[in-house]
Amino acid sequence: MIGEVIRFALRGLAANKLRSGLTTLGILIGVGAVIMLVAVGNGSSKQVQKNIERLGTNTLTVTPSTSRGGARGGGGFARAFGGGAGAGTQQQTGPRTQAKDLTVDDARAMADTTAAPSVKSVSPVVNASASNATYAGTSHAIQQFVGTYPAYFEASNDPVERGTYFTADDVLNDRKVVVIGQTVDTDLFGTVDPIGKQVAVGGVNFTVVGVLKTKGSSGFQDADDVAIAPLPAVPESLTGYGALNQIVVQAKTPKTVDAAQSEVTDILNQRHGITGANTADFQILNQATLQSAISSSSKTFTVLLGAVAAISLLVGGIGITNIMLVTVTERTREIGIRKAIGAPRGAILGQFLVEATVLSLLGGLLGVAAGVIGSEFKVVGVQPVIVPSSIALALGVSIAIGLFFGSYPANRAAKLRPIEALRHE
């Protein structure tokens, strides 16, 4: 008998193909939107995560603190009163004389295994931006010219594709060698193999020893427009002797990143004479913290997208109720006939419930197909990544919607009294 009820339901749907199709479309759009938008949210979060990972893993970046105005007002204020000078400029210059720059000695102290057991490597870094490089008459402004130690390659996730890294020996002996990024390679050398060639940067000749693997662009910056040279070679020729721009610290394992951060903080506090009352003159950027902050915000984004899509699914569900109510009214007489010849209440209820569920299930399946196909395409620069659980959820919800939104009209049909239903024209 259940088989019969299902057959009656399918026959009822087939009798009104256009109407059934449009109702299915409502659910299709809802389910498709849920899968697609959640995939877009997931894809964008994956993309951001990948960008962060490109910067290196398990790393801490120590930079000198640049916010010396308002943020450090407390200390500056006290000194200003002590000195008897009330000028605003002095409030700002005061702390600056106090703040110490990051030095190679700071970096060396961090590499001390007893004071900082969680630290794997330390790379002091100087940056020279937009340095002009020339080779055989071609010139190219390198966005980022980095001077550092060999450990930097591993810490910042920068493997070479061709050639080699420079060595600690190169750093000690102040050799003028350089490892260049893909963009620099193509712009300067074109099809020529750059390994062993001489490049002039700021009047100094560097020998190219390696080419980095491509990283792609992250935001506005081209991560491949880079050159990396031994630390002593860069300040001499490009930046002049000065402070470090940053110190990149790599922790031993992902779990020890936080421990490494506190060790590094302690060492720098001690060396820079910072006590509790004074604000630190350096900042530590923790890759893991950044990652978790960004992933939690992108999760919110995904939930928001999913919620918008869920509303369209709800509207599709209301569409089912609406069309089933029309169907029940339209077929009141038929329901009366069926009841008069002995259809039990359950059979009528079942017939209309199955009709509603078939509509929503069909819409759900087509919606999954639409969502999966749609996720193959890039949406505003984001490659959607399907979340498998969203498919299961959307399908489950669409069946539940059929049962839930179909139950009211089906109940109404089942409750009809046969004589009244038979009188209906």
Place this chain on the structure above:
Amino acid sequence: MTVLDVRDVSKVYGEGDTAVHALRGVSLTVDQGDYVAIMGASGSGKSTLMNILGCLDVPTHGEYLLDDMDVGTLDERRLAIVRNRKIGFVFQSFNLIPRMTALANVELPLAYGGVKAAERRRRALAALDRVGLSDRVEHEPNELSGGQQQRVAVARALVTAPALLLADEPTGNLDTTSAADVLDVLDGLSAAGRTIVLITHENDVARHAKRVIRLVDGQVVDDRRRSHVDEPPPGLVGLR
């Protein structure tokens, strides 16, 4: 053996001043094999009586026993089973389900009764053969004439071998020839021993019955037997 036993049944619609007394204490018994015509003008309560006899409605007062079972005590689920097994309906407006073939329409009560597909088909084909429509089984209602539709409805009513065949103005929407066809089928069924209750306002139709009951204002005013229960119906004996 008594199939129908109606005891002092009355039916009131509405309440207080606007109350309408459709039936005012009707009592009657119908034996197995009888062929009864219930006559009356419109408003006489014959449709109400038909609804009560068909278990589509319940009386306000009184008892109604069908096959020795008190219908008034049954719940909705059991009433559905009674309608399915014990009663076959033939309506004035045929009431076939559109977009279903004659065969499917006739199979419908068996489907609700839980009969297996092969058995269902066999019995439905036999019923259609009984009403002379073996060559129309795959036709849908809108491809059939009125008389043919009504004969499909008769086949549907008798396919479950019910204790009672209830026909409400079965010829009301038919021309004379089609009406004669349908009445022939009913006469044949009566001769084969089916219990038939027919509701009509036409004397020509009532003449086919073995017994004629007249209703006026919800009361039985006349109950005349035209031939014995065990005899063939008058339609097969005297009319032609």
